[in-house]
Amino acid sequence: MIRLNEHYAKLQASYLFVEIARRVADHAATNPARPLIKLGIGDVTRPLPPSVITAFHEGVEEQGNAANFRGYGPEQGYDFLREAIAKADFAARGCPISANDIFVSDGAKCDTGNFQELFAPDTRVAVPDPVYPVYVDTNVMAGRTGAAVDGRYEGLTYMEGTEANGFVPSPKDLGSQGAEVVYLCFPNNPTGATATKEQLAEWVDWANAQGSLILFDAAYEAFVTNPELPKSIYEIPGADRCAVEFRSFSKTAGFTGTRCAYTVVPSAIEIDGIKLRDMWNRRHSTKFNGVSYPVQKAAAAVYSPEGQKETGDLIAYYLENARIIRAAMEKVGYSCWGGENSPYVWVKTGESSWDTFDTLLKKADVVITPGSGFGRMGEGFIRISAFNDKERVEEAVERIITALS
Numbered sequence: 001m002i003r004l005n006e007h008y009a010k011l012q013a014s015y016l017f018v019e020i021a022r023r024v025a026d027h028a029a030t031n032p033a034r035p036l037i038k039l040g041i042g043d044v045t046r047p048l049p050p051s052v053i054t055a056f057h058e059g060v061e062e063q064g065n066a067a068n069f070r071g072y073g074p075e076q077g078y079d080f081l082r083e084a085i086a087k088a089d090f091a092a093r094g095c096p097i098s099a100n101d102i103f104v105s106d107g108a109k110c111d112t113g114n115f116q117e118l119f120a121p122d123t124r125v126a127v128p129d130p131v132y133p134v135y136v137d138t139n140v141m142a143g144r145t146g147a148a149v150d151g152r153y154e155g156l157t158y159m160e161g162t163e164a165n166g167f168v169p170s171p172k173d174l175g176s177q178g179a180e181v182v183y184l185c186f187p188n189n190p191t192g193a194t195a196t197k198e199q200l201a202e203w204v205d206w207a208n209a210q211g212s213l214i215l216f217d218a219a220y221e222a223f224v225t226n227p228e229l230p231k232s233i234y235e236i237p238g239a240d241r242c243a244v245e246f247r248s249f250s251k252t253a254g255f256t257g258t259r260c261a262y263t264v265v266p267s268a269i270e271i272d273g274i275k276l277r278d279m280w281n282r283r284h285s286t287k288f289n290g291v292s293y294p295v296q297k298a299a300a301a302v303y304s305p306e307g308q309k310e311t312g313d314l315i316a317y318y319l320e321n322a323r324i325i326r327a328a329m330e331k332v333g334y335s336c337w338g339g340e341n342s343p344y345v346w347v348k349t350g351e352s353s354w355d356t357f358d359t360l361l362k363k364a365d366v367v368i369t370p371g372s373g374f375g376r377m378g379e380g381f382i383r384i385s386a387f388n389d390k391e392r393v394e395e396a397v398e399r400i401i402t403a404l405s
Contacts, residue, residue: 007143016133016373027361037396039385040367044254049310055301059294070293075285077104081296084303095234101266103284104291106259108219108248113138118279126157126179130190130374135183151376160377167193171206185217190374190383191346192338194229200236207242214243222252222315224341240266253302253311260299318343321393322386328397332404343386356382364399
């Protein structure tokens, strides 16, 4: 008789954003008078940049012309996009990354969730807390954990992000358990914290000394405007021997509905004499048929002079929203993190995260994200997203101030 994957039964409740959507739908159905303002999930609201749209149209037109029509493309991505990425995102910052190390995909969420398939079931995994739920849930599905106890899964190592460490864990937070695979995310989702070169260097030195691997989620790197902060872990010497990096066009250029991202697996990383890049290439080629040609052509336009200017304007727009949000929450009297070099503002409310969520939903008709949904260390915090139109953000903070005052 057929059996199901028993590890799915370990997953706690529903996925965070599914539960948020359920509560929001229930509220909207019974309180239709005032429009909701959503500052919860990290979904952009501004349209795609003009140069991206132009390239997108050109790609579609080419698909309607027999002379330019393209069917299956290379699973790894077209060379024109991979080379543009390697030049602009890495070579320009002195990072030792080539186009052959880059794998184009339909989303960083997919890649961060899928990459764990390359590792043995008994691999020791460490995650930050608070944490983007995908890192945890996919390892639970793969059978690397025991049951959930008090909000944490047995078998995972949790690195606690606190006010004391600025929500930037260090290798010391691994304790005696250590880890073979460590997930890091900077600028961080959910806390908005950023890591310095010195902090990342500590991780790189540790990983190379231990023979461990860092899975570095840099989906929000475009929001780093401080020139002293690294955008890529490969700005740290030695990172190309111990780190895989995930990036996305979703937040950089508004591709949340268009879907394009990429993962970097440097050729220098070897495990048991096997290049990790070759393993990922095998997995990628087996389970993925590639991102559509028009989408990749649109993504390549991001690297044109016009595209760089337009996406820079987008980032500045959302960062101004983040500034407005943080200023408002500090006006109420709350301690805040993020909102600078990050589109997220992490707010300490001192009460149950879901209680604050329900208060703002019912009294302000504003949707935020409860910090406890990101782990035990998120209790007492909320995450507010800057992804919305400025006018809506300004209205939302007025409602929030009224509801919480």
